[in-house]
Amino acid sequence: MKKDNQAPSRLVKREVKKKQRNKKLIIFLVVPIVLLFLLIISYGVSVFFKAQQVVDNSFESDGRDGGSELREDEIDPNVDNVSILFIGVDQGGTRGNSGHGLSDALILATLNKEENSVKLLSIPRDSYVYVPERDRYTKINHAHSYGGAKATIETVENLLEVPIDYFVRINFDAFIDIVDTLNGVKVDVPYEIKEMDSNDTKGAIHLLPGEQWLNGEEALAFARTRKKDNDIERGKRQQQLISAMVDRAVSINTIFNIDALMTAVGDNMSTSMNFKDIVSFTNYGLKGNLQIESLNLEGSDLWTDAYYFQIDEQSLAETKQILQEHLGLTSPASAYSTEDSDDNL
Numbered sequence: 001m002k003k004d005n006q007a008p009s010r011l012v013k014r015e016v017k018k019k020q021r022n023k024k025l026i027i028f029l030v031v032p033i034v035l036l037f038l039l040i041i042s043y044g045v046s047v048f049f050k051a052q053q054v055v056d057n058s059f060e061s062d063g064r065d066g067g068s069e070l071r072e073d074e075i076d077p078n079v080d081n082v083s084i085l086f087i088g089v090d091q092g093g094t095r096g097n098s099g100h101g102l103s104d105a106l107i108l109a110t111l112n113k114e115e116n117s118v119k120l121l122s123i124p125r126d127s128y129v130y131v132p133e134r135d136r137y138t139k140i141n142h143a144h145s146y147g148g149a150k151a152t153i154e155t156v157e158n159l160l161e162v163p164i165d166y167f168v169r170i171n172f173d174a175f176i177d178i179v180d181t182l183n184g185v186k187v188d189v190p191y192e193i194k195e196m197d198s199n200d201t202k203g204a205i206h207l208l209p210g211e212q213w214l215n216g217e218e219a220l221a222f223a224r225t226r227k228k229d230n231d232i233e234r235g236k237r238q239q240q241l242i243s244a245m246v247d248r249a250v251s252i253n254t255i256f257n258i259d260a261l262m263t264a265v266g267d268n269m270s271t272s273m274n275f276k277d278i279v280s281f282t283n284y285g286l287k288g289n290l291q292i293e294s295l296n297l298e299g300s301d302l303w304t305d306a307y308y309f310q311i312d313e314q315s316l317a318e319t320k321q322i323l324q325e326h327l328g329l330t331s332p333a334s335a336y337s338t339e340d341s342d343d344n345l
Helices: 003-060 142-160 172-181 218-222 231-249 250-268 275-280 284-287 313-326 340-343
Strands: 082-089 104-110 115-124 128-131 137-138 165-168 185-189 193-195 206-207 210-214 267-273 291-296 299-303 305-310
Touching: 003 250, 003 267, 003 275, 104 142, 104 231, 104 313, 115 142, 115 231, 115 313, 128 142, 128 291, 128 305, 137 165, 142 165, 142 313, 165 250, 165 275, 172 218, 172 250, 185 218, 193 218, 206 218, 210 218, 231 291, 250 267, 275 284, 305 313
Parallel strands: 082 165, 115 291
Antiparallel strands: 082 104, 104 115, 128 137, 165 267, 185 210, 193 206, 299 305
């Protein structure tokens, strides 16, 4: 009888030990997952508040009451198509940050909600345009030195006849730090480049032709140089850099560099967007299949009292139409001129 009683007892003990082992295995697997989950959540919360702090500290009014005069109603980036003017300024390094300074790069981005698409227009810095701030024609990059973001926005709106809803201004230091935080960007260098660095040290940057990884200083030289081409090609290089930076930034390898990226931007950026506005733009990336198209203005060299870039009128008219349609301000049907309509009667 004792043996019969001992057999079930041993079976029970084996079952208990098996359950204990299973529990240990479950705990071994679950605990790291839970800890990782909590880490991601806590990290996400800290990043969220850090991002909000960075944006709050970087906020700067564009100096216009009620937004663009080319808008009839107040816009909501959650539902409306909007535009953002990116202003790269010739500051940072040895230049310091006093005064407005010249704009070294101007890129207008229009965002279309329904199409989940972005159009990037690079505006040559030497473009000969009318600057309302001074009531004169001069290089477009002078507008920023005359009146900062407000004067630049008014000049671009006058040129393209599209509303500028927001601006983002960034200097050399932020650009360099962002690229370095991304551990470099991969671009195709078209020809040998010898350029100064951000501290104006001549010949400090030497790049050979071909596809390669560039650090922050090298990427800045790549974006700025125009010794062997012109403003149009310079704009294309800047667009290539933006695409490379976006591709790099959305890489899974940079998820935990978000905090460092925000620190890199820090005091080197100013924007008229608030945190709520910026959060609304994440929908473009979350939808997937974001379409980015680069646009360029055609033109020719113009020599008067100095060198200027004369924008081609036909190219300008076509670009205006593309941007207006992308923002939903006009329909494709409106592209036909009155003269064309009369011919069809």
